Amino acid sequence: MKVPKPSTCVAPFSCNSRKEAIGRRVYGTDTWLARRFLQTIGDPPLLVTLWDDTKIAPPGSTPAVGMIIRDRGALLRLLSNPQLHFGDDYCTGRIEIEGGLAQFMETVYRAMGQTPRFRRTSEPAAYRRHQPHLNSLEGSRQNIHHHYDIGNDFYRLWLDDEMLYTCAYFPDPNASLEAAQIAKMDLVCRKLCLRPGQTVVEAGCGWGALARHMARHYGAIVKAYNISHEQIAYSRERAKLEGLEGRVEYVEDDYRAIAGTYDAFVSVGMLEHVGPDHYQELGGVIERSLTEQGLGLIHTIGQNVAAPLSPWFLKRIFPGSYPPTLREMMALFEPFEFTILDVENLRLHYAKTCENWLDRFEQNRDQIREMFDERFIRAWRLYLSGCVANFSIGELQLFQVVFSRPGNNRIHLTRSHMIADTGVP
Amino acid sequence: MKVPKPSTCVAPFSCNSRKEAIGRRVYGTDTWLARRFLQTIGDPPLLVTLWDDTKIAPPGSTPAVGMIIRDRGALLRLLSNPQLHFGDDYCTGRIEIEGGLAQFMETVYRAMGQTPRFRRTSEPAAYRRHQPHLNSLEGSRQNIHHHYDIGNDFYRLWLDDEMLYTCAYFPDPNASLEAAQIAKMDLVCRKLCLRPGQTVVEAGCGWGALARHMARHYGAIVKAYNISHEQIAYSRERAKLEGLEGRVEYVEDDYRAIAGTYDAFVSVGMLEHVGPDHYQELGGVIERSLTEQGLGLIHTIGQNVAAPLSPWFLKRIFPGSYPPTLREMMALFEPFEFTILDVENLRLHYAKTCENWLDRFEQNRDQIREMFDERFIRAWRLYLSGCVANFSIGELQLFQVVFSRPGNNRIHLTRSHMIADTGVP
Numbered sequence: 001m002k003v004p005k006p007s008t009c010v011a012p013f014s015c016n017s018r019k020e021a022i023g024r025r026v027y028g029t030d031t032w033l034a035r036r037f038l039q040t041i042g043d044p045p046l047l048v049t050l051w052d053d054t055k056i057a058p059p060g061s062t063p064a065v066g067m068i069i070r071d072r073g074a075l076l077r078l079l080s081n082p083q084l085h086f087g088d089d090y091c092t093g094r095i096e097i098e099g100g101l102a103q104f105m106e107t108v109y110r111a112m113g114q115t116p117r118f119r120r121t122s123e124p125a126a127y128r129r130h131q132p133h134l135n136s137l138e139g140s141r142q143n144i145h146h147h148y149d150i151g152n153d154f155y156r157l158w159l160d161d162e163m164l165y166t167c168a169y170f171p172d173p174n175a176s177l178e179a180a181q182i183a184k185m186d187l188v189c190r191k192l193c194l195r196p197g198q199t200v201v202e203a204g205c206g207w208g209a210l211a212r213h214m215a216r217h218y219g220a221i222v223k224a225y226n227i228s229h230e231q232i233a234y235s236r237e238r239a240k241l242e243g244l245e246g247r248v249e250y251v252e253d254d255y256r257a258i259a260g261t262y263d264a265f266v267s268v269g270m271l272e273h274v275g276p277d278h279y280q281e282l283g284g285v286i287e288r289s290l291t292e293q294g295l296g297l298i299h300t301i302g303q304n305v306a307a308p309l310s311p312w313f314l315k316r317i318f319p320g321s322y323p324p325t326l327r328e329m330m331a332l333f334e335p336f337e338f339t340i341l342d343v344e345n346l347r348l349h350y351a352k353t354c355e356n357w358l359d360r361f362e363q364n365r366d367q368i369r370e371m372f373d374e375r376f377i378r379a380w381r382l383y384l385s386g387c388v389a390n391f392s393i394g395e396l397q398l399f400q401v402v403f404s405r406p407g408n409n410r411i412h413l414t415r416s417h418m419i420a421d422t423g424v425p
Numbered sequence: 426m427k428v429p430k431p432s433t434c435v436a437p438f439s440c441n442s443r444k445e446a447i448g449r450r451v452y453g454t455d456t457w458l459a460r461r462f463l464q465t466i467g468d469p470p471l472l473v474t475l476w477d478d479t480k481i482a483p484p485g486s487t488p489a490v491g492m493i494i495r496d497r498g499a500l501l502r503l504l505s506n507p508q509l510h511f512g513d514d515y516c517t518g519r520i521e522i523e524g525g526l527a528q529f530m531e532t533v534y535r536a537m538g539q540t541p542r543f544r545r546t547s548e549p550a551a552y553r554r555h556q557p558h559l560n561s562l563e564g565s566r567q568n569i570h571h572h573y574d575i576g577n578d579f580y581r582l583w584l585d586d587e588m589l590y591t592c593a594y595f596p597d598p599n600a601s602l603e604a605a606q607i608a609k610m611d612l613v614c615r616k617l618c619l620r621p622g623q624t625v626v627e628a629g630c631g632w633g634a635l636a637r638h639m640a641r642h643y644g645a646i647v648k649a650y651n652i653s654h655e656q657i658a659y660s661r662e663r664a665k666l667e668g669l670e671g672r673v674e675y676v677e678d679d680y681r682a683i684a685g686t687y688d689a690f691v692s693v694g695m696l697e698h699v700g701p702d703h704y705q706e707l708g709g710v711i712e713r714s715l716t717e718q719g720l721g722l723i724h725t726i727g728q729n730v731a732a733p734l735s736p737w738f739l740k741r742i743f744p745g746s747y748p749p750t751l752r753e754m755m756a757l758f759e760p761f762e763f764t765i766l767d768v769e770n771l772r773l774h775y776a777k778t779c780e781n782w783l784d785r786f787e788q789n790r791d792q793i794r795e796m797f798d799e800r801f802i803r804a805w806r807l808y809l810s811g812c813v814a815n816f817s818i819g820e821l822q823l824f825q826v827v828f829s830r831p832g833n834n835r836i837h838l839t840r841s842h843m844i845a846d847t848g849v850p
Contacts, residue, residue, distance in 0.1 A: 110832070122759055171839055304762045304831050326765055327755035334547055337729045339819055340751055343768035348838055394764055394831035406729050406819035407535070413773055414596055419844065 026052045030072060037079050041118070042111030050075070065107050066098035087312030091378045101381060102358070105389035113395070120395065122306040127276050127322035129308035135275040135320050137254055141227050143273060143320035148228040152207070154371055158360035163207035163234070166269035166299065167350040167398045177356040185213040188266065190418050191342065191402050192295050194218040198263040201225070201289055203255040204270025208235025208248070215247035223249045225258055258285050263294050271300035272321050279331040287336040293410045295402060296338070302326065302397040317383045323396060333403055341411060342402040350398045351391035358384040451477040455497060462504050466543070467536030475500070490532050491523035512737030516803045526806060527783070530814035538820070545820065547731040552701050552747035554733035560700040560745050562679055566652050568698060568745035573653040577632070579796055583785035588632035588659070591694035591724065592775040592823045602781040610638040613691060615843050616767065616827050617720050619643040623688035626650070626714055628680040629695025633660025633673070640672035647673045650680055683710050688719050696725035697746050704756040712761040718835045720827060727751065727822040742808045748821060758828055766836060767827040775823045776816035783809040
């Protein structure tokens with residue numbers, strides 16, 4: 001059995017359960033339960049270390065990652081509902097990981113995907129499972145506030161200079177995060193065939209980078225909606241500083257409040273928060289907002305099968321979120337006879353993006369520790385590592401979908417304009 | 426009112442109904458019925474000429490196309506079910522078109538799409554409407570025989586040299602049909618990242634051009650399935666003549682009989698004949714046929730909404746056919762957790778392809794007349810013109826979908842390999 005590398009869990013913190021648990025006796029039932037746990041999750045090549053240093057691994061496996069379980073309670077909770085309790089017990093330090101958290105999660109997810117209990121298959125209304133808040137106007141506001149309004153200073157520490165919190169695009173695999181985020185914005189603008197003087201409405205604009213980019217580099221007039229108060233405040237301030245005030249307007253409101261008609265509709269990383277129950281509503285907003293010759297682009301995390309996200313993730317990180325399958329996304333388009341022109345899956349770009357975020361997050365751990373407690377830091381490390389793992393092994397996708405009205409023939413015949421600017425179609 | 430251009434219906438033929446009808450009196454009820462017919466189809470800018478030369482057009486319209494109705498029966502049939510009877514009465518000469526058949530159809534389809542009766546909306550099981558044959562093993566055989574086994578000599582007169590009967594790809598809008606068909610095959614091969622020595626299975630190979638192209642230019646070993654006897658005989662003969670026998674095998678059998686595993690699965694223009702009831706079955710065939718790192722490509726006519734094809738088209742041209750929406754196509758992929766990597770809509774390329782076919786068809790009309798009767802010629806002119814119209818106005822789409830298994834990371838990060846060969850991912 002290969003011994004796991006030393007822990008990369010760089011800042012294990014002491015907690016009561018750890019102090020109490022260490023030195024406690026391990027019984028035969030405990031090793032049997034640990035063995036049972038490994039079986040349940042598909043016997044991944046994983047070394048489990050119990051609180052008295054007893055080690056258990058699937059027979060014949062050569063683990064490269066390890067998991068230290070600090071007390072019996074954590075072991076029992078793992079057996080009952082690993083998808084919920086692993087996260088919470090990792091955050092309190094009752095569980096520690098050896099060999100890299102993202103690598104651990106990849107290893108475990110791969111094995112779980114092969115078991116009947118955790119096999120990913122589509123289920124009706126998967127998005128409703130484990131969801132405490134619906135994405136009504138008020139529900140959306142709460143859900144978005146929970147994640148995005150925890151402090152711009154925190155996000156600044158691990159996002160790029162322009163504060164893009166969505167999948168970047170790496171035309172060169174060694175591009176920096178900064179370069180890749182700019183390349184992503186250019187890709188979006190080229191897919192939308194954006195021209196000077198055209199009007200754009202953006203649904204869910206984050207910290208406003210894409211709207212500023214469209215105005216500055218493509219001469220567009222952009223109206224950008226977002227319900228996160230902190231993000232809107234930041235966006236307005238920055239547009240003002242950069243002299244873009246007349247060309248970019250940030251509106252603190254829900255996508256359902258979008259008014260007017262525009263040459264382009266764009267939404268990057270909002271659909272995950274809309275919920276399939278509201279796709280047709282969003283489609284109706286696009287239907288009334290897009291000019292006859294307009295183009296639309298929706299960029300969203302997606303899935304191959306309609307399965308719910310983990311209950312821990314929904315509870316602690318992104319309440320109300322759901323990454324749709326392409327089939328589910330069609331509820332946006334089909335009722336309004338929109339034409340799908342192009343779909344690109346940028347999954348591996350998102351794995352790279354999340355790796356960059358995680359690296360920067362760890363590099364700035366000390367500063368983050370001044371803002372939040374250790375439990376928060378471990379939750380975010382787990383979330384970012386989980387994203388790296390999910391995009392790497394293909395449990396999550398990133399779909400960029402370009403669409404138009406059905407009879408729009410003012411479109412490019414080939415994709416060469418997406419690679420480089422080739423003029424008006 | 427703008428007078429329509431002289432008839433481009435180049436070979437009007439005499440038929441009994443015409444002789445009987447000309448000179449017959451037109452009553453007030455007839456002009457009222459003609460007016461009613463125009464209203465029903467959304468008042469397109471269309472000049473209707475009745476059998477005694479009475480002319481009717483929507484008030485205020487400036488028609489550029491015209492329709493001559495030769496007798497009262499044809500007028501009544503148009504009123505009862507235009508989508509079925511227009512075709513049959515056009516074929517027998519009871520209806521003539523002035524101003525170009527494709528242009529006429531574009532004009533009429535656009536107007537019909539705006540009416541409540543003919544508005545295109547998704548309906549459950551749209552593909553079952555007007556369908557006499559299901560696509561069981563035997564049903565498929567009958568349906569395919571009906572269209573593809575009417576003589577290779579006929580198809581040779583209006584297809585390209587390689588006998589491709591699917592959407593071409595025009596990297597340059599002025600490319601010849603020959604060049605565009607070769608460009609299409611290269612596009613497919615590049616999307617599949619095809620390398621020398623790789624194995625490919627093709628479902629529904631037509632006259633076998635793609636399989637030969639893959640073997641000749643990409644060094645692939647191809648097994649190609651088709652249930653059309655004439656197409657398989659032609660394919661084998663041609664592969665033999667071109668010295669490709671050892672590298673391309675044509676199998677006269679149904680896609681459901683595909684055996685073995687392959688580095689690539691490809692199907693160009695077959696899904697239209699499969700029927701949504703059998704998509705999951707086809708998905709299962711792909712699931713068992715594709716290697717772990719394999720890529721798949723499905724190229725199919727599609728729609729924005731799940732609406733049935735016209736009953737005339739289903740009766741006379743392609744029984745058992747149905748162009749799916751992207752949502753419906755997902756039944757192929759989602760149950761097997763396939764990842765959609767890329768979707769390209771080549772709709773305008775198909776409009777161009779059909780224009781090329783129609784031109785060549787008309788150029789070779791005299792030779793075709795030696796093979797078939799006038800009714801057949803008019804039916805095929807109507808079919809090809811209808812395709813030009815449907816792809817031009819966006820009632821039909823052409824989706825090229827690339828997919829893989831979920832955890833396949835041996836894929837290109839960008840699309841540059843689709844534009845030009847960039848090596849192994």
